[in-house]
Amino acid sequence: MDQPSPISRRNLILGAAAFGVPAVLAGCGSDAPSPTGQGGGGLGTVTIGSNASDEIPKKTLDTVVKGFTQATTRINTVDHNTFQENINRYLRGTPEDVFTWFAGYRMQFFAEQGLAVDISDVWQEIGGDYTQAFKDQSTGVDGKQYFVPFTYYPWAVFYRKSLWQERGYEPPATLDEFTALARKMKADGIVPIAFADKDGWPAMGTFDILNMRINGYDFHISLMAGKESWTDPRVRQVFDTWRGLMEFHQPAALGRTWQEAGQSLAQKKTGMYLLGMFVAQQFPEADRDDLDFFTFPEINPAYGTDSIDAPIDGYMISAKAKNVAGAKALIKHFAQASSQNVATKLDPGTLAASSKADTSGYSALQKRGAELVSKATHIAQFLDRDTRPDFASTVMIPSLQTFVGEPNEIDPLLAAIEKQKANIFR
Missing domain, CATH: 3.40.190.10 (Periplasmic binding protein-like II)
Structure with missing residues (x-):
């Protein structure tokens, strides 16, 4: 069956100031080449700053990245809470090219700070794979897109x-x-x-x-x-x-x-x-x-x-990315239904954001989760993402x-x- 449209459209209000934290993320995790993601294609090296520190999400990202063959990848994995608490200074410091983040308000906050790359050109290619609601949650207050949805969960x-x-x-x-x-x-x-x-x-x-x-x-x-x-x-x-x-x-x-x-x-x-x-x-x-x-x-x-x-997780490109072309190729890979199919198979607690994802292989729990979201009148992104x-x-x-x-x-x-x-x- 088709993936239901989970997120009702709403106006997202943007915060005006970033929060201060004492540490940066770069170097906090493992910055060695991902053993599963060395594509070695013609786009050089693409680095990824990841908050997927738990065992299953970490394995999921490694496996999905393994299927990306256009460039060599390096994943810097940081404890989830540390990543979230230090994201502002990380993005202002020496961030990786691509980083894991959240849709909606939180995405808009950093886009307005000039800390993310406009990926509207990517959306011209991938837009047909997402409902308008997901696109809305990936769009800044300037009407441009800065985020690629990957998975969500109720x-x-x-x-x-x-x-x-x-x-x-x-x-x-x-x-x-x-x-x-x-x-x-x-x-x-x-x-x-x-x-x-x-x-x-x-x-x-x-x-x-x-x-x-x-x-x-x-x-x-x-x-x-x-x-x-x-x-x-x-x-x-x-x-x-x-x-x-x-x-x-x-x-x-x-x-x-x-x-x-x-x-x-x-x-x-x-x-x-x-x-x-x-x-x-x-x-x-x-x-x-x-x-x-x-x-x-x-x-x-x-x-x-x-x-x-029902928060949405996905990927953005940092404004200080050294390899924007490689980064855009990678986030297109994340947008593919085939990539999200891998993720939902490996991680039983997630649902695919792409409307073209194959939900026939969903577990009973995942099917129930998709049904719950599809029936909800209003979807919040979670307190720390909605403020x-x-x-x-x-x-x-x-x-x-x-x-x-x-x-x-x-x-x-x-x-x-x-x-x-x-x-x-x-």
């Missing part, structure tokens, strides 16, 4: 079918049913909700879905753009609701990585986990067919379950970690967020 509540069948659990449709299910799991000796926030970003997904379920997509995006107050009673209701669910969350979350939480789900120590579909990476291949999900249940009937997070990078990294990461550690101190926290927001969104 966020949902994941669980093991065998455990649920054994215990008689059913996917909840409302928050009350969700809470009742969590209580039953707790009584059964199972930690209801796997949870981890050592790296700072996973809790953003919980905030996103609660805010969209309670206040709707438009309010959420407006809040991310700095147009709403964090002391608004509507925002407080999000944190109040979250606090009410905390007793069901896996404890000591600030000392746990998402990988460890995912493994607890795989081991049936926890009952469910709100995360991106990439949680499948933490499951042994033999157990992946046992993984299923439901979209986070309704809280406010006015919005139902019309919105989800300014400085606000996400310097304000929201520590603020949400503070809340996770002390969920009863809501009002002072929201006042502090609002004060910092006012200084950043000026």
Whole structure:
């Protein structure tokens, strides 16, 4: 079947200032020639700055690059969080030719800074392989394209079918049913909700879905753009609701990585986990067919379950690229349906962005993920991609970690967020 169009068109508001971080990425990882990507063609050497540091995404990129024969490639792989936190200075320093990044607001932010190459000419060749919605998410505020979408993945509540069948659990449709299910799991000796926030970003997904379920997509995006107050009673209701669910969350979350939480789900120590579909990476291949999900249940009937997070990952060319011709050839390779078919086969937690990708080989989980996205009315890109990078990294990461550690101190926290927001969104 054809790949569904996942991203609804919307105006993306651009941040005005980049965030400051102390380190650069170049040299942080392995800058040796990729053992799988030495094409040796006539376009010289193309370098890639990659945040694909986990085992499966790293293997996926290596394998896809191996199929690129027009140039020799060198991949500099950097820890995912380090890459994201240091991207601004990296792009202003000595970046690789091509770098992994995100669609939408985050792409536009660096395009406006003059840190990315206009690839509108590439889109003239590859545009027929993407829906208009994906093109919109690759387009800067100047109307030019700067990004090639590669894969995307929805966020949902994941669980093991065998455990649920054994215990008689059913996917909840409302928050009350969700809470009742969590209580039953707790009584059964199972930690209801796997949870981890050592790296700072996973809790953003919980905030996103609660805010969209309670206040709707438009309010959420407006809040991310700095147009709403964090002391608004509507925002407080999000944190109040979250606090009410905390007793069901896996404890000591600030000392746990998402990988460890995912493994607890795989081991049936926890009952469910709100995360991106990439949680499948933490499951042994033999157990992946046992993984299923439901979209986070309704809280406010006015919005139902019309919105989800489904971030798009892809590639850009840095403005300081030494080999632009080779870089453009490489991103055309990434845009090919055949390349994305390789990626979705190797990585069970992703879906292909190309509308020409072969979805017939999708696992049951991937088919369900594509269906979930196709039915959503609104698609968010994720908190740290829908707002300014400085606000996400310097304000929201520590603020949400503070809340996770002390969920009863809501009002002072929201006042502090609002004060910092006012200084950043000026």
